[in-house]
Amino acid sequence: MRILPILLLALAGSCSTKKVDKKAEGEKVMQASREWSKMASTGDVEKTLGYWADSAFLMSANHPPLIGKQAIRQMIEESFKIPGFKISWEPESAEVSDNGDMAYLIENQQINFTDSIGATMTLNNKAVTIWRKQSDGSWKNVVDISTPTGN
Secondary structure, rough: OOOOHHHHHHHHHHHOOOOHHHHHHHHHHHHHHHHHHHHOOOOOHHHHOEEEEEEEEEEEEEOOOEEEHHHHHHHHHHHHHOOOOOOEEEEEEEEEOOOOOOOEEEEEEEEEEEOOOOOOEEEEEEEEEEEOEEEEEEEEEEEEEEEEEOO
């Protein structure tokens, strides 16, 4: 008869586990990414920076990795000073962890700028971004990696 209380406790514990709607959370992360892309197109350094976690890691082709908001801030400020600079991206897919606290996105990114003779240059990248859910339910980017697509 001692097994019955143990089974009841185990059953009660499993019932209290909250089921994560991974599809809905994936949509929330993708929407956060879309909002972030729109914000980055405004040239507002602080609002653009606000989507990264304090200890974020950023890696892009031909540049050293950046760790933390201060290093990322410098990169944003320098980028926004480049003539004709514009960056945008669109999430393609999302995968959310089983417990709903982490997610990654596959994204298509485009960077435009004006070269030294005044022509508009376009770089197309593929990106993987990793996001962590915050205690307030919002999502922050913790890892941002992009690489040229070759076209």
